[in-house]
Amino acid sequence: MGVWRVSADLLAGSRFTLSPLAETTAALTVLGHPVGPWQQAFHASHATAYGAMLDEHPVRRELGARAWRPRRGDRPGWMADFLSPAPSAPGMSVDDELEVLAREWDDERIRAALYAVRPGRLPDVLLRDGLREELLGLYRWLWTATLESDWPRRSRVLQADVVSRTALLATKGWAAVVESLGHRKAWLGDGRLRINGYDLPDRDLGAATQLWFVPVHSNGSWVAWEEPHRYAIVYPVTGALAAPGPAVASSGALERLLGAGRASVLLRLDDPRTTTQLVALTGLPLGSVGGHLKVLLDSGLVLRRRAGREVLYWRTAIGDGLAATRGRG
Secondary structure (H helix, E strand, C coil): CEEEECCHHHHHHCEECCCHHHHHHHHHHHHHCCCHHHHHHHHHHHHHHHHHHHHHCHHHHHHHHHCEECCECCECCEECHHHCCCCCCCCCCHHHHHHHHHHHCCHHHHHHHHHHHCCCCCCHHHCCCCHHHHHHHHHHHHHHHHHHHHHHHHHHHHHHHHHHHHHHHHHHCHHHHHHHCCCCCEEEECCEEEEECCCCCCEECCCCCEEEEEEECCCCCEEEEECCCEEEEEEECCCCCCCCCCCCCCCCHHHHHHCHHHHHHHHCCCCCECHHHHHHHHCCCHHHHHHHHHHHHHCCCEEEEEECCEEEEEECHHHHHHHCCCCCC
16 A cells, blocks of 8 residues: 655654645546536536647647556556645745746656656657646646636635644544545554555655645645755545535525525535535635624534634534435425
C-alpha cells in the first residue's frame, strides 16, 4: 500500500491551507471527467469554451491528454507532477502559485514528467520550446474562465472545511482527521501515514519540512510534492456535492415543523460547520442563518463550540432525531 513515513515534528508542523492552483487542477479533472450532478453542471457551463480554447492551442490539448494515466485494475492512476505542485506557503494567491510553478518547471522537466506518466515518444508539438508558457497559459485560462468569479464562495466553503477538520483534530486527533480525508487514507501509527491502498513502496519524508492538507472541489483526492522538502494531500471538500442555492421547502414533516429555512440549516449540521459554510450551502443571508441558529440553540437542537476565530455548530441527539423525520411526512 502507499505509505508515507512521517516524523513527529513534520506531523506536528503540518497545516491545512487553501490553494487556488489545486482548485484549478480540480476544475481540470471535472472538465475531463464529470461525476455527479454538481460536476456535470460545471462541465455543462464551461466545456464548450474549454474545447474552443484547446482548438486554438494544440500544445495545451496535448499537454492535457498526455498528463494523465488512467487507473486500470491494481495499477494506480496518475497525473503528471506539474499538475500537482505542493503549496510553498499558506494563503498564496493563484498568481503567487503560478510564479512558483514557472520558477520550478522548465520545458525539459515538464517533458520528463510526461514521459514518467506515459512512456513513449511524445507528439512533435510537445518537443518544441515553450511548454512552460503553454502550461501557465492553460492554468490562467482555467482560473479566469471557470473559477475566478466563483472563488469568494468556493473559498468560504473550503475555509469552513478547514475549520471543521481543525476542530476534529482538537477533539479526536490525527487518526480521525486522516480517515476523514478520503477512501483508504489512515494514520497507522509509528509515523506511518497511508495515502492509498495500492501496493507501492513506502516513501520516507525524512527530509521534508512542509506537509500540507488542501481541500478542493473534487470527487477524488491526490498527493503532491516538490521533493524532498514539500508534500501535500489534496482531498475533496465536505459539502462539494451540496449545490449552493436557496433553500426549497418540501412536503416533509421537518419543514412543516420548523420552516424551510430553519430545517435547511439543521439538516446541514450533521458535521460541525460555521455560519460562513452554512451561508454558502443554503444560499440564505448571513443574518437569517444567525437567527435560525439562535432558535435551534435555544431549543436544544444544536450545540456550538469556538475553534480559533470561528464558531462551529452541530446537531445534538435531539436534533439528529428531528432531522431523521425529513421525508417521512
